Amino acid sequence: MFQRRRSLTSWLWVGPALLILAGYLVYPVIVTVYESLMNSSLSRFVGLDNYIWAFTTESPLLALRNNLFWIIVGTTATVGFGLVFAVLADRVRFESAAKAAIFMPMAISFVGAGVIWKFMYDWQPPGIPQIGLLNAMLSTIGGWAAANHVVLLWIGAIAGVVALVTFLIALVRVRTFLLSALAIIIFPLAILGVGWLASAVQAVSEITPSDLALLVVVIQLVLALAAVVSFIYAMMHDTWGQISIVGAVIAALCLGLLYLASFQPVTWLQNETTNNWALVAVYVWIWTGFCLVVLSAALKGVDAEILEASRVDGANEFQVFAQVLVPMISTTILVVATTMIINILKVFDVVYVMTSGNFNTDVIANALYFQAFHFEDFGRGAALAVILLAAVVPVMLFNIRRFREEEGMR
Amino acid sequence: MTFTRGRALPSADRLRRDLGHLLLHLVLIAGAVSALFPFVWMVLNSLKGYTEAAAGLDILPKRWLFSNYVTAWNQVGLFPRYFANSIFIGVATVLGVLVTSTLAAYAFARMKFPGRDALFLIMVATMIVPFEVTLVPNFILMRDLNWIDTYQALIIPWSGSAFSVFLLRQFFRSIPQDLYDAAVLDGASHLRFLIDIVVPLSKPALITSALFTFLGSWNSLMWPLLVTNSPQMRPIQVGIASFITDAGTQVQLLLAAVTISVVPIVLVYLLLQRWFIEGIATVGLRG
Structure with a gap:
């Protein structure tokens, strides 16, 4: 009796949070899977039609390809720059100032960043003064x-x-x-x-x-x-x-x-060779600071004596970095990289504000938004959502495993 | 730092070391400058006159028009309303998240009940589900509840946060069991113990979770874009995004509006930098 009352109290405590998460996260995920098998107005079962559409039609395939491009370039750039700046900042006197500066873009919204960078990338015909920086x-x-x-x-x-x-x-x-x-x-x-x-x-x-x-x-x-x-x-x-x-x-x-000397102004956001790079650059501008801060925290945990010992053994700075430092913080690098992959997978705001997915810059989240809410095809939107979810599942399993290992170690 | 030993270096080595240091500083300064430059550019251009900003050639404004900020505040849609909406939504969401997460995290950390560990594991798993995955059903739910264009649609779905529960639970667990045993001896209930001991001790984790929630709420675009129709209900990002299409030519006003929208975040960030960075490091390490 007493036991049961106690567990009832516990349920009251976790109740509100669980209710909200179940109602707005878990339940919708399940419904999305179901809806992805329905037609545009969700009135008729269509089987795998929406998935066949997603994997055989040019426009969703383009969004998938672009997302892959985003993940590869964006993750490499944010983690790479973050690592380099973290290692460099570790050695100067104005470390916290440098870190604060590089972290600053995290404060701005993608909308704000989009506004600024739209002007940075602005194009005027040759001969006319260029506004775009x-x-x-x-x-x-x-x-x-x-x-x-x-x-x-x-x-x-x-x-x-x-x-x-x-x-x-x-x-x-x-x-x-x-x-x-x-x-x-x-x-x-x-x-x-x-x-x-x-x-x-x-x-x-x-x-x-x-x-x-x-x-x-x-x-x-x-x-x-x-x-x-x-x-x-x-x-x-x-x-x-x-x-x-x-x-x-x-x-x-x-x-x-x-x-x-023969440079002609480039339409950075329309030109299909440059525009995806230009969009990723905005994202990198914002998120490098995040990677920097996390990696920098990990670097602080590395024993300085080990580095000094390898220097005494004749390793140069580059070797110390590549063969000692990086392996020692490899877990953190992996975690930061997976966090960035997840973040970049669902990229929406930058693309929406700057090109709306035009000029071959579409990504899954933007395609999902337009399918569901502009073309009013909920079925296709849901199918794209499920594809997004499927891409996250491996990371989810990885997280669970890591968490259980950590808990087990206590 | 690299060459801490006091031995004299051959001149070639010294040259190399100095060159290395120079390069190090150059790269860092280049990184910091390119991170900050777009902000500086934004502020400078928000102070120019219309023709000057549209021509955009000089770095500094000819005349510093601080009045642009007054104009932006009054003319960019319903800007004061957007701003107030965002503050209200942000604060309400933060309160919601703090209350629900603290209770749940405490129960997960300190209480024993059947299914606890399995539930928590599910929570960890949902932490990284992109909210876009839930978009279509959630939108339909809002429509069916007649919540479109209401504050509850902007607040309630975001008042539970798996991340905050996780963060707080990990923090609560680090509080020694002895403290609890002593409190129980003094006749304290769970709630008393939570309010008097756990919460004051967990300030960094609570502030981190509040900051992230506020930042996410303040900067969010897709959800408010979907569930608001009337200009009165728009939060700040939607307001600015719609102003881009409404009046793309009023460059200086747009930039002034964006600057105003960044100010609260930058202020909060500068004031609470220590917790912010500590919190981010925790997020990253925990995944």
């Missing part, structure tokens, strides 16, 4: 580069020659340079090659010049990044290598500036 900046730099292209060419050429010569000297001195040797010879050639290939393709195909130009920029950026990484690797070994790097950076800068 990105286009204005690139046009200004491009105009300056065009006016000074002779100087830039000379500086670039000299820096390139210096880089090459010092690099060859370094190559003779240090054998581990072999790797970066390949990099430094291949990358500039590749960058030039991509440009050449692009103009060749353009001559024979129907690709619009602006699309092609953007593709070239992206590829060249990736190559430049790879080159920078190998340069940094080289820097760790030799003074000549360092001079070589500085020269190469200057040469690359000149090359980039010369490239911008």
Whole structure:
């Protein structure tokens, strides 16, 4: 009797929370599954038709593809930047200020961010002053580069020659340079090659010049990044290598500036090569701070003596980072990454405010919203919701398992 | 920090170290500046005149028109109403979440009842279900209840939070059992113990959960977009989003409105930064 009264009290305590969660979360999830098998007005059972529609029609497939793109690029960028900034901030005196600054965008809503970035990405026809910051900046730099292209060419050429010569000297001195040797010879050639290939393709195909130009920029950026990484690797070994790097950076800068000399304003949000990147960038701007804060908290838990010991053993900073620090906080990195995947999976506001899913930027949550509430097809909306749910289930199981392990350890 | 040993470094090493430090600071400063720049740009442009903001060439306004804020407050739809709506909805949701979550978390942490652990596990599982999954049935439910365009539609579905229950339960469990035993000896009931001992001790967790709830409520868009029709009922984000389409050309007013909408969050954030960051770290670590 006493026992039963006690458990009744407990139920009263958990009751309100459970009732709300059951009513607005658990019950709707079950109903959604059921509704996904119904027609647009939920009046007739249609079996798997809505799923067949979702996996065979171009527009929902595009949303699925875009979501995948979002997850890959968004998660990598937020976690990557967060990790880098967390490690760097750990070593400076103004750590908390830097962290607070990078965290600040978390305060803004996606609506507010959308408003700001819409102007950042604004486009005006060439010749008219650019309002959009990105286009204005690139046009200004491009105009300056065009006016000074002779100087830039000379500086670039000299820096390139210096880089090459010092690099060859370094190559003779240090054998581990072999790797970066390949990099430094291949990358500039590749960058030039991509440009050449692009103009060749353009001559024979129907690709619009602006699309092609953007593709070239992206590829060249990736190559430049790879080159920078190998340069940094080289820097760790030799003074000549360092001079070589500085020269190469200057040469690359000149090359980039010369490239911008022919810059035409880009419609960042309409152009289908750039718009998904542009949208993800807004998301990354907001969420990098979150990853930074969590990872930074994990870094504080790493024993400084272990790091110091590996430094004494002769590991350089990069090795300490990659071979000691990252493995030690790998659990946190995994958790942050799964949190970001879940968050990005349901991305809606950024897309809704900035493009409404037009110009091939649709994502599942936005497609769901439009299917259900603009086209009034509740069945299809529900099917998209179930697909979203299915994507979350593995993470859900992972969370439960981790939780049970944690509880078990007590 | 890296080179704490007092030995003299060869000059090449010193050069390398200084270059490394320079690079480190440059990257960090670049990150901080690019995080803050859009805010600065927003505030500066919200102070420009209409033609100047639409042309957007100079960084600084020619004349600093603080009156834009008054105009935005008065002319961006029913801005004061949006603002008040959001404050009301946010505070009510926070109160709801705190009450329901504290009670449930306490029961999960301290009481024994059949099915407790299974229930809690389900709770952990639902924590990451995207609310979009529940959108269609919830909307239909609101429609059937005649709750469209009411405050309860904006508040009640959000007054229970699996995340808050989880966070608080973990926190409550860390409070020593001895305290409870002593309180019981003094004749205290569960409720007394909760109010007098547990709640004051759990301030960081309670503040974290309140902050997250408020932030989520203040910044939410999709749900209020669905369940509000009349301008009087709109919370701030919906108000701003509709102003974008209503008057896309009034750049400076739009930016002033967004700035006003960010102010409460930034204030709260700066005041309670310590808990906020601690809380975020907990969320991340717990998943």
